[in-house]
Every structure is written in C-alpha cells, then in structure tokens.
Amino acid sequence: MKKYLQNLSIQIWLVFWTVLVLAPFILIFLLSFRSNIDIYRDGLGLSGKFLPENYAETWKGATGTTGMAQYFKNSVIAAGVGLGVSLVFGVTSAYFSIHFAPRWRELYLRIFMVMQVVPLVLLVIPYYQAFNAFGILNSPTMVGVAYGVLALPTTVLIMQSYYVDFPKELIEAAALDGAGPYRTFFKMVLPLSFGPITAVAMMSLVFIWGETQLGVILLQDTRFQTVPVGLLQFKGQWATDLGVLFAGLSIASFPIIGLYLIFHRNLIQGVTNGGMGGR
Template identity: 30%
Template sequence: MSKRKSWVLSIVGIVIVTLFLFPVYWMVITAFKAQTEIFRTPPTLFPQNFQIDSFIAVMQGDVGQYFLNSVIIAGLATLVVLLLAVPSAYGLARFPIKGVSSMMLIFLVTQMLPATVVLTPLFIVFNNLGLLNTYAAPVLATATLGVPFSVLLLRTFFTGIPKELEEAASIDGCGRLRAFLQVIIPISLPSILVCGAISFFFAWGDLIFSITFNRDQELWPLTAGIFNAVGRYGIEWNNLMAFATISVLPVIIIFVLLQKHLVEGLVSGSVK
C-alpha cells in the first residue's frame, strides 16, 4: 500500500471512529457544562463555560460509596472467577476426566443463559440463606458470567502449552502443583489477565442482580446508583453525565492498559 493511500485511509478511519464514538464525547462534554448551557439552541459542541461543578455535586452525593461498592463487587467476583476457573480449566486441559466434552458444553450453554431465568430462583435461595442485602449475592451471581467465559478461554490456552514444559519441571524435582504454580501460571499470565479483566467488566456492568438482591442502597454499585439517580437529578443531565463518566472511567483505563491482549482474548473466549 502506498504511503499516500495509507494516510487517506487513516483519515477516513479517524472520521468514522469520531462519529461512532460521538455519544461518549457527548457524555463527557455534557458533564463539564453548566445546567443552562445544556438546553441552549443550538447546542454547544464544547463547553463555553467549562466547569467541574457537576463532578463536585455528584461526589458530594453517594457516588463515592457506589464507586467503592462497584470495586468491591467486581473485584471479589473477579477473584472468585479466577480461583475457580484457572485450576478447573487446567484440569480440563490436562487430565483424562470423564465427560470433558459434556462439561465444556455446559459452560458454553450457561454462557448463553439470560439472567432473568435464574433471577427469581436465586432470589429465593439467597433469601433462604440470608444472603439478600449482602455483597455476597451480587458477587456470586456476577461471577457466573465470568466463569464459563474464562474456563473456555483458558482451557484452549492450556491445551496449547506443550506437556514437555511440565515434564521438564518435574525432572528438576518440581511436584505437579509447583510445576503448575511456577511454570504454567507465569506463561499463562496474559490470558489469565484477560479473563480477569473480562470478568471484571461483566460484574462492573451488572444492574439486574444488584437491584434485585440488594434493596439496601448502601450496597448498590454505580450502575444501580445511576439508574436510581435518574429520578433524583431529573433533567440535571450534567450531573447525570458526570456520574456516567465516573462509572465508565475504570473500565476504559483497564481496557487501554490491556488493549492488545483483550481484543485477541475476546474472540477466542466467545467463539469457542
């Protein structure tokens, strides 16, 4: 491809992506506008009066607590996913377990299940176990989103690692467990990170489990908080968009840090 053509295509690409991501720009920019400017006709593409009052306003509200809850719920859910999925995927990849293919099938199918189908039964079960209005309820429920994805992705990865690697380790006097911890885990770290990040995104984005299991607002994540804030802030869209921007920020930061691995991992985790 000629240099010139490459540049023309790059510019066309930038235009396409800018148009596509305009809603995100509009969200961020609205957050920096004053209330009066939001309703101006014609709308301003950049705040004439750049201000951070909206961020201050929502921070003085409950956003801090919601943010903390989101971190706790998504963080714990990610931990649960990794603790379950990494050893299980390794087992499925390495050991002659009866019914491996039917287990993989179960993971594939559960990945496609709508939350609504398990919502009511989980509500009743959690109610009987006294787990409603605790962090445990959304943590356990959102972990079910990450587990199948991670097992499918990691098993494919582990299967691809040559067995000789562990065998060499055991000749050096490593036990099976140490070989797993010191040889397999380090070389799988990028894939494990992808699974962790995706599981974190799944849990971070959850709305339905949290609003169903936790009526106690103190335990709400950002998604539930912002959904509820629509009623409270009404048409104060600058405040709502500041709230939205804060909710999106962590996800975008993680994505930027892991971008290359994530894009590859997403494909292999969702198709297989």
C-alpha cells in the first residue's frame, strides 16, 4: 500500500509538472487566434472571434515591414551554420581529446568549463567590436558562426564524457584491421554516437534558435534578423497587435517542439549516456 501511494504521488506530480510546462504554450496558441479586444476581454483566449488570418499577417508581415518568413529563413541559416560549427569541431575535438595524457586532457577540459560559465553579457561588446571591425554586422551566417563557438563548450563536455567510456575493444579491433584513427572515428565511432550527438545538437539548437541578447546587437537591420530578434519588431511604440504577436510566438516554437517530439528518446538517452562518463 505504501509503495502504491508513493507511485501515485509521483504520477500526480508528473502530471502537474506536465500541465505547468504545457500551459504557457497552449495559452499562446489560443491567444494567437484572437483580436486585441477579445484578448483583453478573455485573457485565456477561450472566447471571441476566430482569426486564423493572424498567422498570414505574421508570416508575410504588414505593408513595409518584414514578416516571419524572412526571420524564419535567417534563423534557419544561423542555426544550420551554428550547429555545423558546434558539432564538427566539438564532436571531433571531444573524441581525440580522450587520447591525450590525463594531465593534458584535464587542462583541455578545464578550458571549456571556464568558457561554459562566462556570462554572455560580458561578450556582447567584444563581439560587436569584432564584427564591426571586419564589416560582418547584419550577417546571419557569421552570427551562426558565433553561436556555434558559444555552443562548443557544451558539445565538448558532453561528448567527451561519452567518449571517455567508449569501448576500447572496438577501437583496438579497428586498429588491428588496419584502420587509422581518422577512419576509425568516421566509420565506426560516429555511427555509434548518434544518441549523444542528437542530444547536444538539440541543446545547441534551443540556444541558437532562442538567443536574443547577442542577436539584437549584431543584427540591427530587420531584413537579416532571426526569429527571436524579429519578434521584438512586432511590439509597436504606442500599440501592439497581440494576436499577431502570439501567432509569431507560436510559429517560433513549432520547429523546436516538433524536433523534440521526434528525437526526445535520443535526447534523453544521449544526455544519460554522456552524463555517465568519467575522467
């Protein structure tokens, strides 16, 4: 009976936590179909005129303004470049770092641990000065490179924890078959690392897709802004069309939610496997 009550309390808590997490998304989605008057009248979005055209206006943008379609395109570019930089350099360096001597491996990882705890606000001005000096402001591609560099510490630390416990027998067997270190990595190790790589890719994507602080400084032209930065333009100086704003928030959250639903098992497995590694 005691065990049953414990299990029941855990299930109740999980249900409560799930509702607590999903409630904001559901509320935003409901309000995205309402007008300002209906939103002020009913803050839950359960009544009022149904306005699916809010999404069309958000996607295309009003006359003379940039819409979510352009912001979405810029975010895809920044996310693609950022993930490429983070995964290519992070996964590769994490694997080959396990071959370092313990002393050098510890020093190598400490560098990334320090990078992990540096507040982003301290890097805003140096990034702006560097981008301005090289003339690469308002470039989603170069902002993606910056995001990839910022995501490197997480990628390296998680993947190194996974690779440090990677079966040495498989690597030795590949060496006996005549495979060099690079061939072993690309032909054998990478295919077996799908779970952890998916986990760090999702973590990096969530950061890149929602990053605003650096994007506001480096992407000042509305034509090149990413989704979270562009959403700030939906707020007017004197008035804001809340329905259109909530529609933009819904569109911004759809890709991340969809990818999580597709890869959530790989994400959980990858984080678990990565977190079990030791030095």
